[in-house]
Amino acid sequence: MYFRKNGLLFIPSVAPGYDDRRVRPWNAINYRGRKNGQYYSEMFEMAHAARAKIITITSFNEWHEGTQIEPAVPFTDSNTNFTYSRYAQGPEQYLHQTLDLIKKYFTPLNRIAPEKIVNII
Numbered sequence: 539m540y541f542r543k544n545g546l547l548f549i550p551s552v553a554p555g556y557d558d559r560r561v562r563p564w565n566a567i568n569y570r571g572r573k574n575g576q577y578y579s580e581m582f583e584m585a586h587a588a589r590a591k592i593i594t595i596t597s598f599n600e601w602h603e604g605t606q607i608e609p610a611v612p613f614t615d616s617n618t619n620f621t622y623s624r625y626a627q628g629p630e631q632y633l634h635q636t637l638d639l640i641k642k643y644f645t646p647l648n649r650i651a652p653e654k655i656v657n658i659i
Contacts, residue, residue: 539588550588552581553596554632557604560620572604574626575635586643593644595636607632 541548555572558565570577585593597605601622609629614621625631 548588548590549592549594550581550585550590551594551596552578552585553605554578554581554607555604558602561602575631578607578632578635579639582639582643607636609633 539548540546553570554575555577556568556570559569572578582593595607597603597607599606599608610622610625611629612622612624627634
């Protein structure tokens with residue numbers, strides 16, 4: 539990989555999806571559907587395949603870009619009449635999925651990850 543061949547540090551960022559079409563309608567080419575968590579899992583898998591030792595998550599609460607993983611319930615904004623999607627597996631789906639994916643793909647950390655991460659769930 540380019541970064542290894544050139545002695546560079548590579549820190550990939552994973553996301554559950556991306557949808558900013560409501561705030562940037564011209565940007566539809568960058569839309570990435572969540573596929574009920576499948577896209578998020580695929581991103582973790584690719585980061586692991588690249589042998590990343592560090593990853594970032596984009597993001598926790600960027601609702602306008604559709605990258606949020608924080609707990610969510612169905613909601614319709616009365617000002618804009620926009621309905622935010624709910625998570626198919628419950629309000630904390632992406633927090634639980636994040637913990638599971640860290641355990642699965644970042645095994646050197648899986649002994650301490652549950653202690654540190656489970657506190658946010």
